[in-house]
Amino acid sequence: MDVVDHLNAVRTGAMSRRTFTKGLAAAGVSLVMTPMAPKLASAAAADQATYFTWGGYDVPEMFASYISKHGEAPNFTTFGGSEEALTKMRGGFVVDVAHPCNQAIPRWVATGLFQTVDTSKLSNWGDVMPNLYNLEGNMADGKPYMVPMDWGQTSVTYRTDLFDLAGQEESWGMLWDERYKGRMGVLASAADTWWCGAIYAGVDFKQLSTDENFKKVADLMRKQRPLIRQYTDDTTTLEQALASGELVAAMTWNSSAVTLQKQGVPVKFAKPKEGALTWVCGAMIHKDAPKLDRAHDIIDAMISVETGKWLIGDNGYGHSNKKSFDQFDEAKLVELGLSKNPLDILNAGHFQIPQTQEFETKMNKEFEQIKAGF
Amino acid sequence: MSTTTVGTHVTPSNVNRTRDRITAMFLGNEALRGYTLLSPTLVVMAIGILVPFAILLTMSFWTQVAFEFDTTPSLNNYAKALEHPVYETLLWRSIMISGACSIATVLLSYPMAYYVAFHVKRYKMLWIILMTLPFWTSYLLRVFAWKVILGFNGVINSGLKSVGIIEQPMEFLLYSPTAVVITLAHAWAAFAILPIYVSLEKIDRSLLEAATDLGDGPVARFFRITLPLSLPGIIAATLIIFIPTVGDYVTPALLGGPDGIMMANMIQAMFGKVNDWPMGAALSVGMMVTVAVFAITFMFVSRKATEQIG
Known part of the structure; x- marks a missing residue:
């Protein structure tokens, strides 16, 4: 029975109160269920790891190697500020990878919500500039809590x-x-x-x-x-x-x-x-990350040269992979206000401290x- | 209610008699029947409202220490809330914005409901459904639509500029309490139209004829008959709009600008980036109490007013 039928029936008095109530109940149920529909539709993405990040970083361009390995981009969820993100995770929100900045590291680590990253699973780790991960409170037994990506x-x-x-x-x-x-x-x-x-x-x-x-x-x-x-x-x-x-x-x-x-x-x-x-920002892995291997794949994609090229060329951010800078000539980097040696830039400004x-x-x-x- | 006594010697007939008695008591006691019918709702209410409220109330007496809570009960949060003028200002602003929005919505919705109730003869239901059409899109989309309309280069500003009425865009339209009131008034229109329509529809048309017979013109008839008889709808609409909008968070966050921030934004910040949950809980409780006081006063006053007219 479609909507018009209902209306006519009500108008002519042909429909009983009970039938009409039934219709209303059906409408109510479908209304309540509607928000669930998109969730069901994206059920396929449930296999992917979740990346919790700043608005603007939730783009597939950053995850080329992840996409070629797993078929699609990770699930994105965004925050407006890293304090808000931390509060949300302390409230029980579990993600695989989150994206804080250097001044937050000791406090984030102190919550006990994060684990160190297994760098042996990161194919690009060797190219990451040590200046960017030897930060206050970041290293534990030679392993980083935060793998730097952008600065x-x-x-x-x-x-x-x-x-x-x-x-x-x-x-x-x-x-x-x-x-x-x-x-x-x-x-x-x-x-x-x-x-x-x-x-x-x-x-x-x-x-x-x-x-x-x-x-x-x-x-x-x-x-x-x-x-x-x-x-x-x-x-x-x-x-x-x-x-x-x-x-x-x-x-x-x-x-x-x-x-x-x-x-x-x-x-x-x-x-x-x-x-x-x-500042320097990067990726941290949640201690209960449900997709630990894929979490490492997310991070490996973030520190890849491809991502670096996109971050530098299209966004003007610095990248943590030293090879990313070889994609650009010196003049372009100067124009963007960047340098192959991040410390030149970071120390010229005022670097955030925890x-x-x-x-x-x-x-x-x-x-x-x-x-x-x- | 008398307790059913069951004989020590339990026989099938005894059991049956007990069952009959319970049934009789159930059928005889209307209150009990009512509560049984209500029980699913009551359970949902208890789990969904009373339990969280109890948690909120308890938490409001705690103190936040870094990531932990100090659970020694204290009234510090309430003292701070009363002491610092920012909370009072925000609360007042919330009440003013939401009050203005309730009045604007009722004033704008009344003519629409009136038209459908008195002048539409066929397809009334269709008209009502059409009026609720804006509700079929996401609330966020509607907020952004208003951003486009009210914005610096928005529909209103660029329209007036091209006609030559203004030279510089009117900046008070967006990022101000005005923007919040306009958006809320539009968003909640259907919640005002429906109750007002119902109360207008119920008015006995013969009363109107009688008034006309006794010499009232259309205006006098409206103020003496129609308006007083539709007051229950107006009161319901005002409350339905006032109570939710006073705690609205997303509209001021997106359209309010620095001067349009409301209490709910502060509460959100307390639970979010400020990371002081007990303070947020105390503010929430304070706001709930204030809104309750306002709503009860409003209901009391309006009931008296209705009795006066009646």
Whole structure:
């Protein structure tokens, strides 16, 4: 019996209350079941390992070797910030591979939710630059918790046609420029924004957690708040707003500037005189990873030259595999603000260093209140 | 309820008699019958609402220490919630946004429901279904659609610009509490149309004829008969919209901008990146109590108002 029949029947009074209720019940059941349909449809992907990552890294381009080995890309699930990701996993969400950054490693390891990576299962491990995995809290018995993949900078992407530097050097101060009130955007997670504020305030990262410096950065963040159009974790939103001219400057990672330049939008990824924020991110394996072998295959694909070529050429990020850089000439790398020796770039900026969990909570709470206007 | 006594000497007839008595008691006691009928729902409610609420309430008295909870009961979280002005502001903003949204939705939905109830003669059901059409798409899609309409280069701004009414895009349209109210009012329209339609449909048409016979014009008739008799629908619609929207999280997150953040966003942050679950629990409990107070007051006032009219 189709819908029209039902309607006619009700209208003419031919349908009994009971029949109508039955119809309603059927509609209710199908409504409740609908969300399950996509799950059933993708049942085939249940064989694949799950990769928990930042929005924008959930693309098959990064997993060519995995796809050729297993037929399809891993399952993707994304987060807006690594703190959010950690909370979710502590709440019982089990994935195979997650994608944090270096400053999070000791805290992530301390949760006991992760295992070291068996590097003998990674065919590309020999080409990974040791500088990038010999990080604080990362190595245990010669095995890494986090296999580094991408490294880069957080800086200001600005519209060269709309933002008037007025003869000044590029600086973090661009995001505190009163002239562009309501036309600037920053990332909503303190893991980027607070640290950038610290650079602008001239705070040494080793002293980041002292009360005096905490207040110094918080004050700067409060000063910035009325100038901000938007706090977001979604870099696409920032890119679109920069492209339309809604924003003239925004805090972004390398890829936003490269993406916009490719679309012909006149933007530049600033080299702030105070130095950019630099970081290394990579892959960690969950201790209960249901597909341990495939988890290693995911990581092996992430550190492959193919992925590196895509990350560097299409996104402007650095890669951990030294051979990836051989795909590009020096001029191209300089243009992208990269170098074959990552330390050149990472140490030229301000490299993030791990903090205590208490500090993270305090910082995030304060930043949420500042964003809300207090 | 008297307990059934069973003789010490159990015979088949005794068993039968006991069964009969239980049946009789069951049939005779309406409350018992009601609860039995309700029992599947009650079980779901207990597992799905009461248990999580108990957990939330318990957790709100704990303290977060790094990754662990200090389970010594304390009122610290509530003290902090009262002390820091940010929570009060966000709560008020949530109530104002959701109140504005309830009023706007009811005002916009009433004419639609009125039209269908009084002026549509055939295919009423079809009209109702058509009005709920926006609900057939995902809520997120509708939020993004509003983003496209209200945006900097959106439909409204570029339209007005091309006509020459404005020179610069109106920026208050997006990333503001206004954007949140507009989007919520659209999204919840069907929840207002349906109860109002039902209450309008139930109005005895002879009352309207009587009013006309006694000399009321259309306007007086509307305010003296139609509106008061449709009040139950309006009250239901207001509550149905107010209670869920006050805790809405995704709309302010996507469209609210810095000044449109609501309480639910703060609660989400507490359970997410801030990693202070007990504080989040305390805020949730506080919000629930506030909403309950508002809803009860509203119901009380509106009942009095209805009695006055009646």
